[in-house]
Amino acid sequence: MSAVTLRKVFKRFGPVEVVHGIDLSINAREFVVLVGPSGCGKSTTLRMVAGLEEVSDGTIEIGGRVVNEVAPKDRDVAMVFQNYALYPHLNVAENIAFGLRLRRIKKDIITASVNDVAATLGLSELLHRRPADLSGGQRQRVAMGRAIVRQPQVFLFDEPLSNLDAKLRTQMRAEIKRLHRRLDATSIYVTHDQVEAMTLADRIVVMSDGNIEQIGTPMELFLNPINTFVAGFLGSPPMNQLEATVSYADGGPIAKVGSDIAIPLPELRQLRNAEGHPIIVGIRPEDTAVERNGAANAAGIKCDLDLVEPLGSEALVHVSVADHPVVLKTETRGAISHLSDVQEFFVQPDHIKVFDQKTGLALDHPEVA
Amino acid sequence: MGSFNLYSRGDRIFGVANAFLVTLIVISTLYPFIYIIAVSFSAGSAVTSGQVTIHPVDLTIAAYKRVLSEKLFWTSYRNTFIYTIFGTIATLLIIIPGAYALSRPQLLGRRFWNFFIAFTLWFHAGMIPFFLNMRDLGLLDSYFGIIIGFAGNAFSIIILRNFFESVPRSYEEAARMDGANDFQVLWKVYIPLSKAAIATVTLFAIVSRWNGFFWAMVLLRSEEKIPLQVYLRKTIVALVADEEFASSLLEEVYSFETVSAAIMVVSIIPVLLVYPFIQKYFNKGILLGGVKE
Numbered sequence: 001m002s003a004v005t006l007r008k009v010f011k012r013f014g015p016v017e018v019v020h021g022i023d024l025s026i027n028a029r030e031f032v033v034l035v036g037p038s039g040c041g042k043s044t045t046l047r048m049v050a051g052l053e054e055v056s057d058g059t060i061e062i063g064g065r066v067v068n069e070v071a072p073k074d075r076d077v078a079m080v081f082q083n084y085a086l087y088p089h090l091n092v093a094e095n096i097a098f099g100l101r102l103r104r105i106k107k108d109i110i111t112a113s114v115n116d117v118a119a120t121l122g123l124s125e126l127l128h129r130r131p132a133d134l135s136g137g138q139r140q141r142v143a144m145g146r147a148i149v150r151q152p153q154v155f156l157f158d159e160p161l162s163n164l165d166a167k168l169r170t171q172m173r174a175e176i177k178r179l180h181r182r183l184d185a186t187s188i189y190v191t192h193d194q195v196e197a198m199t200l201a202d203r204i205v206v207m208s209d210g211n212i213e214q215i216g217t218p219m220e221l222f223l224n225p226i227n228t229f230v231a232g233f234l235g236s237p238p239m240n241q242l243e244a245t246v247s248y249a250d251g252g253p254i255a256k257v258g259s260d261i262a263i264p265l266p267e268l269r270q271l272r273n274a275e276g277h278p279i280i281v282g283i284r285p286e287d288t289a290v291e292r293n294g295a296a297n298a299a300g301i302k303c304d305l306d307l308v309e310p311l312g313s314e315a316l317v318h319v320s321v322a323d324h325p326v327v328l329k330t331e332t333r334g335a336i337s338h339l340s341d342v343q344e345f346f347v348q349p350d351h352i353k354v355f356d357q358k359t360g361l362a363l364d365h366p367e368v369a
Numbered sequence: 370m371g372s373f374n375l376y377s378r379g380d381r382i383f384g385v386a387n388a389f390l391v392t393l394i395v396i397s398t399l400y401p402f403i404y405i406i407a408v409s410f411s412a413g414s415a416v417t418s419g420q421v422t423i424h425p426v427d428l429t430i431a432a433y434k435r436v437l438s439e440k441l442f443w444t445s446y447r448n449t450f451i452y453t454i455f456g457t458i459a460t461l462l463i464i465i466p467g468a469y470a471l472s473r474p475q476l477l478g479r480r481f482w483n484f485f486i487a488f489t490l491w492f493h494a495g496m497i498p499f500f501l502n503m504r505d506l507g508l509l510d511s512y513f514g515i516i517i518g519f520a521g522n523a524f525s526i527i528i529l530r531n532f533f534e535s536v537p538r539s540y541e542e543a544a545r546m547d548g549a550n551d552f553q554v555l556w557k558v559y560i561p562l563s564k565a566a567i568a569t570v571t572l573f574a575i576v577s578r579w580n581g582f583f584w585a586m587v588l589l590r591s592e593e594k595i596p597l598q599v600y601l602r603k604t605i606v607a608l609v610a611d612e613e614f615a616s617s618l619l620e621e622v623y624s625f626e627t628v629s630a631a632i633m634v635v636s637i638i639p640v641l642l643v644y645p646f647i648q649k650y651f652n653k654g655i656l657l658g659g660v661k662e
C-alpha cells in the first residue's frame with residue numbers, strides 16, 4: 001500500500017483555475033475523505049490522482065514516485081465512479097474480470113480472483129447477470145468488485161453512494177468501512193455528504209472553492225473547526241453562528257448579540273482587551289440544553305420559540321435570539337409538550353466557539369494563533 | 370354524467386387520425402411489394418392487359434424459369450454479393466475509426482475535421498470530376514474501384530460520431546484505468562455499446578450497396594463484373610430487342626414486366642433475410658443499466 005502526496009497542485013481548465021495549489025499528504029493504508037460543497041474541486045483533485053486529468057502545476061506522488069506523466073493504467077490505482085460505469089454488454093463476472101483480461105492474466109487465475117471478490121462482496125449468486133438486471137446496491141457492489149479485483153495500491157471513490165437511496169446508503173457506507181478494514185488499502189473518497197465523511201474517514205479534508213480549509217480526524221474537525229466554513233459544514237444540524245461584539249461583565253468576556261442579549265464566552269487569551277471586537281459566536285445544537293440541569297456555570301440565553309421538530313428520541317427546537325435563528329437539539333425522553341414553552345436555553349461557556357468576524361478564523365485555534 | 374374518461378375528445382381524435390395515417394403509410398409501402406410479387410407470378414398477357422392488381426392472374430413460374438436459366442443472372446447476383454459484403458466491410462472499416470477519432474475531444478483540429486466531413490454532405494465536385502478521378506486512379510471497370518470508391522459516407526460517420534459522443538465518458542475512463550489503450554477502448558467499449566448505431570449504418574451500407582446502380586453502370590465495362598441492378602436494366606433493354614422473346618410474347622407466357630418483376634423479387638430476398646438479424650440491434654435499451662445518471 002502506498003502513500004499519496006500532493007504538492008502545490010493546481011488545476012486550470014483554460015483560463016479558469018479550479019484548484020489553487022493544494023498540499024495534501026496521505027499515509028499508506030489511510031482512509032481520507034475529501035468533502036466540500038458541490039463544485040469545490042473534489043472530483044478534479046481525485047481525477048488528477050487517477051491520471052484522468054492533467055496536473056497544471058505541482059506534483060503528485062504515489063508510493064514515492066512522481067506520477068504527473070504516468071498513464072492512469074500504470075499508476076496502480078483503481079477508481080469507483082459515481083455512475084458505476086458498468087459495461088451493459090458484459091455480465092457481472094465479465095465486468096469484474098475486465099481489467100484482468102486486459103492485462104492478459106491467466107484464465108484460471110482470473111476465475112479464482114473473480115470468485116474470491118464476488119464472495120467478499122456477496123455477489124456469487126449474481127455472476128451471470130447483466131447490470132440491467134441488478135438493483136442499485138448490487139451494481140454498486142459490482143463497481144467495487146471491479147476495483148478490488150486488481151489489488152491496487154490506492155482506491156479512489158468519487159461519490160460512490162450518491163445514487164443510492166438513504167437506507168441503502170447507510171448500509172453500503174458500513175460495508176465500505178468493513179471492506180477498508182479488511183483490505184487495508186490507501187483510499188481517497190470524495191463526497192459532499194458530511195455524514196459519510198464523518199463516519200468513514202480516518203482523516204477528513206474539507207475543501208471549498210478549490211482550496212483546502214482544514215485537515216484532521218473527524219473529531220478534531222468537529223471539536224476544533226478552524227473557521228466558520230468548517231464549523232458550518234460538519235455536524236447536523238450545523239453549528240449556530242451569531243454575529244456579536246466582545247464586551248465584559250463580572251470580570252469575564254461576554255458576547256453582545258443585538259442590544260440586550262449577553263452570552264458568556266470562554267476565557268481566551270485572544271479575548272483580553274478586545275472590547276467591541278466583532279466576532280461570531282458558534283454554538284453547536286447538541287451543546288445546548290433547555291433546562292439548567294444543575295450545570296451551575298451554564299449561562300441562560302433568552303430566546304423566542306419558533307417551532308419544534310420531534311425526531312423521536314430527540315427534537316430540534318427552532319428559536320430566535322435577538323432575531324438570529326438558532327437551532328437547539330435536545331433529548332425528548334418520550335415527551336415534547338415541555339418544549340412548547342421554551343423561553344431560555346443554556347450553554348456552557350467552554351463549549352462556545354469564537355471566530356473573528358472579518359477573517360472567519362477561530363480565535364483559539366492552534367494553527368491560527 | 371359521471372362516466373370517467375381518461376382521454377379527452379381531442380386525444381381520441383388524435384389517436385384515430387394517427388392510426389389512419391399509419392395504416393396509409395403501411396399500405397403505400399407494402400403495396401408495391403405485393404404488386405411486384407403478383408406480377409412476377411402472372412402470365413404476361415394478364416399483366417399487359419392490366420388485370421393484375423393484388424394477386425397473380427393465370428399463375429405461372431415461367432418468368433422465374435427464364436430468369437434463373439440465364440448464366441449472366443447468376444454472375445451478376447454473385448457480383449452484387451461481392452460488392453455488398455466487401456463494400457459494407459470497407460465502409461465499416463472506414464467510418465467506425467473515423468467517427469471514433471472525430472468524437473475524441475483531444476483530436477487535433479477536431480472542429481476543422483468535423484466541418485470538413487459535414488461539408489461534403491452538402492457540396493461535392495460532381496459526377497464528371499468524380500469519374501475522371503476514378504479513371505486517373507485506374508479504378509474503372511474494377512471490383513476494387515466500386516468497393517473502395519464508395520466506402521466513405523459522411524452521413525454515417527456523423528451519425529456514429531454523435532452516438533459515440535453520447536456514450537458517458539466514465540466508461541472510457543474506467544477502461545483506461547483498467548489498462549485499455551485507444552484501440553481497446555474502441556473495440557471493447559465503444560463498439561459493443563454502440564451496436565444499435567452501428568447496426569443502423571450497416572443497414573444503410575448494405576441497402577445502398579445492394580441497390581447500387583448508377584455508378585456501377587458508369588464505371589464497369591465488362592459484363593462479368595456488373596451487379597444485379599445493372600443486369601436488370603440490361604435485361605429489360607435486351608428483351609425488347611430479342612426476337613425469340615418477341616415470339617414468346619405471342620404465346621403470352623411472360624412479358625418483360627413479369628421478367629423484370631421476377632428479377633426484382635429474387636433480388637429483394639437476401640435483404641429481407643438479413644433485415645431481421647440486424648433489426649434486433651435496434652434496441653434503445655442497450656445502454657440501460659450500466660451507468661446511472
Ligand SMILES: Nc1ncnc2c1ncn2[C@@H]1O[C@H](COP(=O)(O)OP(=O)(O)O)[C@@H](O)[C@H]1O
Pocket residue numbers: 013018036037038039040041042043044045
Ligand atoms: N472538464 C472541465 N472543464 C471546465 N471546467 C471544469 C471541468 N471539470 C470541472 N470543471 C469545473 O471545476 C470546478 C470543480 O469541479 P469538480 O471537481 O467536479 O467539483 P466537485 O467534484 O467538488 O463537485 C467546477 O466549477 C467545474 O465547473
Ligand SMILES: [Mg+2]
Pocket residue numbers: 042043044159
Ligand atoms: Mg464531483
